[in-house]
Amino acid sequence: MKNRVEEFRKNSGLNQTDFAKAIKVSRQTISSIENGKYNPSLDLAFEISYFFGKSIEEIFIYERINKNEEK
Numbered sequence: 001m002k003n004r005v006e007e008f009r010k011n012s013g014l015n016q017t018d019f020a021k022a023i024k025v026s027r028q029t030i031s032s033i034e035n036g037k038y039n040p041s042l043d044l045a046f047e048i049s050y051f052f053g054k055s056i057e058e059i060f061i062y063e064r065i066n067k068n069e070e071k
Contacts, residue, residue, distance in 0.1 A: 001036070001039050001060055001061065001062055001063065002036065002060075002061040002063065003033060003034070003036070003059055003060045003061065004058070004059050004060075004061070005030070005033050005034050005048060005059060006034040008052045008054065008059060009030075009034075012052070016030045016031055016034075019051075022051065023044075023047050023048060023051055025044065033048075045059075045060055
């Protein structure tokens with residue numbers, strides 16, 4: 001899943017540490033989300049979207065993989 005967390009965070013003038021403190025997670029969690037190495041829980045995704053005043057769909061981009069599609 002792709003996301004725009006880094007974009008919104010930077011546009012808000014926050015570094016990873018300050019953003020992490022604001023939503024009560026570790027800086028490493030923010031880094032992992034921004035790098036696409038970790039998909040947040042639904043609760044955390046809502047917390048992030050609420051923080052930025054955006055919908056989840058504006059921040060997190062789900063790319064569905066068609067499992068029936070041949071490679």
